[in-house]
Amino acid sequence: MAMLSQLLLGKSSDPVSKKCVARRLWSTLPISGLSEAYSWADNKSAWRQGPTMVPLGKMAMAGPGDNPEVATVIFLIGGPGSGKSTVATKLAADLGLIHLNPDEIVHRLEITGPEGEWLAVESTMDEHGTVPDNILSFLLKIEISKHLNAHRRVFLIDDFPRSYAQFMDFTSICGYGLTISLDVSTATLMRRLMPETRSFSERVAQMEDFLKREDAFASAELALYPHANFRDSLVKVCAELQVEEFYPHLKDLVARKLASPKTTPEIKELGMEMVFSGDDL
Numbered sequence: 001m002a003m004l005s006q007l008l009l010g011k012s013s014d015p016v017s018k019k020c021v022a023r024r025l026w027s028t029l030p031i032s033g034l035s036e037a038y039s040w041a042d043n044k045s046a047w048r049q050g051p052t053m054v055p056l057g058k059m060a061m062a063g064p065g066d067n068p069e070v071a072t073v074i075f076l077i078g079g080p081g082s083g084k085s086t087v088a089t090k091l092a093a094d095l096g097l098i099h100l101n102p103d104e105i106v107h108r109l110e111i112t113g114p115e116g117e118w119l120a121v122e123s124t125m126d127e128h129g130t131v132p133d134n135i136l137s138f139l140l141k142i143e144i145s146k147h148l149n150a151h152r153r154v155f156l157i158d159d160f161p162r163s164y165a166q167f168m169d170f171t172s173i174c175g176y177g178l179t180i181s182l183d184v185s186t187a188t189l190m191r192r193l194m195p196e197t198r199s200f201s202e203r204v205a206q207m208e209d210f211l212k213r214e215d216a217f218a219s220a221e222l223a224l225y226p227h228a229n230f231r232d233s234l235v236k237v238c239a240e241l242q243v244e245e246f247y248p249h250l251k252d253l254v255a256r257k258l259a260s261p262k263t264t265p266e267i268k269e270l271g272m273e274m275v276f277s278g279d280d281l
Helices: 084-095 102-112 115-128 132-146 164-171 185-192 200-224 241-258 270-277
Strands: 005-013 022-030 035-040 046-049 052-055 059-062 072-078 098-100 155-160 177-181 232-240
Touching: 022 200, 046 232, 072 084, 072 200, 084 098, 084 155, 084 241, 098 102, 102 115, 102 132, 115 132, 132 155, 132 164, 155 164, 164 200, 185 200, 232 241
Parallel strands: 072 155, 072 177, 098 155, 177 232
Antiparallel strands: 005 022, 022 035, 035 059, 046 052
16 A cells, blocks of 8 residues: 655745744554644744644644554553563464554664654654653554554554554544453562662663653553453453463453454453463453
């Protein structure tokens, strides 16, 4: 399926907004909601388009009607070291899902380009300290659009969503499968990520990185959990266990959900007692 994308960088000729550098990241994508433009400027307010001022942010472009059946999204969230990548890789291989990771997409853009697009994304990272939510969502939508000819268009996105706005954005254009939350205590996460063999300075640096990532996940949880439409298809998994111990049960649960997409998950929490009971879900 054809996809056109380009990056437009330029300064407005309008004297009112001449001091602003307006950048537009444009993509023409195959379904409504994946066809959109992003605009932002140095003054964080608005940029002038003709005689009117257009608020910055996402502007939906004309396109075919939304079709939630064109693709299904499954979200996988959890703290740093909770096992997201391992679980996602196994589920993708066993169930034929398309695994996407936002951070890997950004890293791949840095390595393979196009250079102009990477420089635009990098500038937002320099300004905000991270990739803004709307730009991260945009990059993910480009990846989804590349796979819309796949036999089974079910996308497993790990470490996502990071805000309720992202959740609403994706579930408005795709069918919502479920969200898997890997529940692990801070003590266990620290034990996994910071082995005793590291030097003191390495452990301090790693601790700072861990706390930053854990705070980001905690903030995402606080933003998502109050909303019933998020919780309705949320499954919490006790990931204190080794992945091999709970994975067969989780795989079966996901397979059942995909077989009956209109139903809510029968199991809302996959705890230790269920894993070790020996009973089928």
